Amino acid sequence: xxxxxPETTVDAFLxxxxxxxQPARAHHRSGLDAVILAAALGHSAQGRVVDLGAGAGxxxxxLAARAAGVAVVLVERESExxxxxxxxxGRAANAAFAGRVEALRGDLLTDATRKAAxxxxxxxxxxxxxxxxxxxxxxxxxxxxxxxxxxxLEAGGLxxxxxxxxxxxxxxxxxxxxxxxxxxxxxxxxxxxxxxxxAVLPLHPRADAPAVRVLVRGVKGSRGPxxxxxxxxxxxxxxxAFRPGPAAILRDGASIADIHPSWSDPNWxxxxxxxx
Numbered sequence: 001x002x003x004x005x006p007e008t009t010v011d012a013f014l015x016x017x018x019x020x021x022q023p024a025r026a027h028h029r030s031g032l033d034a035v036i037l038a039a040a041l042g043h044s045a046q047g048r049v050v051d052l053g054a055g056a057g058x059x060x061x062x063l064a065a066r067a068a069g070v071a072v073v074l075v076e077r078e079s080e081x082x083x084x085x086x087x088x089x090g091r092a093a094n095a096a097f098a099g100r101v102e103a104l105r106g107d108l109l110t111d112a113t114r115k116a117a118x119x120x121x122x123x124x125x126x127x128x129x130x131x132x133x134x135x136x137x138x139x140x141x142x143x144x145x146x147x148x149x150x151x152x153l154e155a156g157g158l159x160x161x162x163x164x165x166x167x168x169x170x171x172x173x174x175x176x177x178x179x180x181x182x183x184x185x186x187x188x189x190x191x192x193x194x195x196x197x198x199a200v201l202p203l204h205p206r207a208d209a210p211a212v213r214v215l216v217r218g219v220k221g222s223r224g225p226x227x228x229x230x231x232x233x234x235x236x237x238x239x240x241a242f243r244p245g246p247a248a249i250l251r252d253g254a255s256i257a258d259i260h261p262s263w264s265d266p267n268w269x270x271x272x273x274x275x276x
Contacts, residue, residue, distance in 0.1 A: 006023075006024075007023065007024040007025065008021050008022060008023055008024060008084060009021070009022055009024050010091075011029075011058075012093075013035055013058060013061070013062055013250075014035070014062055014065055014066075014250070014251070014252070014253040015251045015252060015253070016093060017065045017093070017253055018058070018061045018062050018065050018093065018094060019088060019091045019093040019094060020056050020057060020058045020061060020084075020085075020088050021056060021084040021085070021087050021088040021091075022055075022056040022058075022084060023056075023080060023081070023084065027055070027056075027078065027080065027081060028055055029056075030055050030056055030058035030059070030130075031058075032250070033130055033178050033213065034055070034058035034059040034062065034130060035058065035059070035062050035249060035250055036178060036203065036213075036215060036249065036256070037059045037128055037129075037130050037176060037177075037178045037215065038058075038059045038060070038061075038062035038063040038066065038128065039062075039066075039249045039254065039255045039256045040128070040176035040215060040217055040255075040256060040263075041063055041066075041067060041070070041126060041128075041176065041255065042066070042067065042255035042256075042257050042258070043066055043067055043068075043255060044067070044069065045063075045067040045069060045070050045126065046067075046069040046070065046125070047069070047070060047071075047124075047125030047126060048070070048071050048072075048073065048123065048124045048125050048126075049063060049070050049071070049072045049073070049124060049125065049126045049127070049128060050072075050073045050075060050119070050124045050126075050127050050128070050168050050169075051063075051072060051073070051074045051075065051127075051128045051129075052075060052108050052127055052128065052129040052131065052161065052164060052165060052168075053075070053076060053077075053108065053129065053130065053131055053132075053161075054074035054075055054076045054081075054085070054103070055076060055081050055130075056081050056084045056085055056088070057074045057076075057081075057084070057085035057088060057101075057103060059128050059130060060072040060073075060074045060101060060128065061074075061085075061088065061094065061097075061101065062253075063128065064097040064100050064101050065094075065096070065097050065253060066253050066255065068097075070100065070126075071100045071101075071102075072100060072101045072102070073101075073102050073104060073119075073124070074101065074102065074103045074104065075104050075105075075106050075108055075117065075119065076103070076104075076105060076106075077105065077106060077107045077108075078105075079105055082103050082104070082105040085103040086103050089101055089103065104117055104118065104119075105117070106118075106119065108161075108164045108168075109160045109161070109164055111167070114164065114167065114168070119168060121167050121168065122167075122168070122169065122170045122171065122173075123168065123170070124168050124169050124170065124173060125169065125170060125173050125174070126169065126173060126174045126175070126176070127165045127168060127169050127173070127174070127175045127176070128175075128176055128177075129161060129165055129175065129176070129177040129178075130177070130178050130179075131158065131161040131177070131179070157186070158179075158183065158186050158187065158190050159189075159190045161190070162175075162177075162187075162190035162191060162194060162195070163190075163194070165177075165194075165195075166194040166195065166220060169220050170220070171220055171221045172219060172220060172221060172222070173219070173220045174217065174218065174219055174220070175195050175216075175217065175218050175219075175220070176215065176216070176217045177215075177216050177217075178213055178214070178215050178216075179213065179214060179216070180212065180213060180214075181202060181203075181210070181211040181212055181213060181214050183214075184200065184214050184216075187214070187216050188226075191216075191218055194218075194220065195218030195219060195220055195221075195222070196218060196219060196221070196222035196223050196224050197218060197219040197222040197223075197224030197225070198216060198217070198218045198226045198227070199216070199217050199218075199226075199227045199228075199229055199263070199265070200214050200215070200216050200226075200227070200228050200229060201214065201215040201216075201217075201229045201231070201232055201256070201260070201262075201263060202214055202228075202229075202231040202232070203215060203231065203232050203234060204231045204232070204233045204234065205233075205234055205235055206233060206234075206235050206236070206237065207233045207237070211231055215256070229262045229263065230260075230262050232245070232246065232256070232260050234246045244259075245259035245260060246259070
């Protein structure tokens with residue numbers, strides 16, 4: 001079924017190696033967070049990756065462009081965004097990796113809706129996630145319903161998203177998620193009993209500013225220790241230009257491990273996937 005999206009823009013990422021099509025208004029528009037999330041996995045990542053609540057697909061497309069060994073499934077419940085992703089996969093700029101990317105429409109948050117979307121339990125090696133993060137009773141939602149649905153959590157809160165990720169990745173599979181820094185306590189609670197060997201990377205706008213985002217990674221079923229990593233600073237002391245490391249992620253397709261050594265871990269996300 002064709003889905004009409006009233007007005008869209010074509011947005012270039014990774015220095016033009018990726019082109020995404022996004023609604024010009026109403027829906028959430030992906031940018032920095034999605035590219036940083038994709039950079040959690042490096043060039044040598046292998047296996048099947050699911051992007052939970054993929055929006056217009058920026059994170060998954062950016063990962064596919066970086067890592068030739070992954071196949072990416074982008075799952076999104078809003079039909080207009082799925083239509084944007086499918087259109088983007090036909091663009092010449094994305095031809096090198098489009099054959100390894102699939103866009104599915106579906107609701108991730110219950111066993112029944114995952115099954116209806118064709119998502120089998122424990123069928124992925126890695127998961128990416130940039131979920132809604134506002135609690136409905138703590139924020140005034142946007143009057144635009146589609147934007148509110150992208151930013152405001154439904155019943156069950158963040159826990160339902162981490163439960164979905166744990167259901168979809170195999171034992172010893174990995175998760176990477178990006179959220180506002182003030183949601184870190186909730187993230188740690190949601191990972192309890194599901195993902196271990198947690199590493200948290202704070203993202204600071206400037207060296208003297210508090211972190212505004214955290215990138216969290218974990219391994220399903222692991223009992224490894226928690227690590228709080230040195231923060232990644234995005235901008236210099238003045239101006240809006242990115243520092244060389246973050247700029248290499250945004251412009252050149254570098255991974256976080258390429259520019260921030262503390263993120264590097266040979267046991268996380270870079271090994272060959274398990275085979276049945």
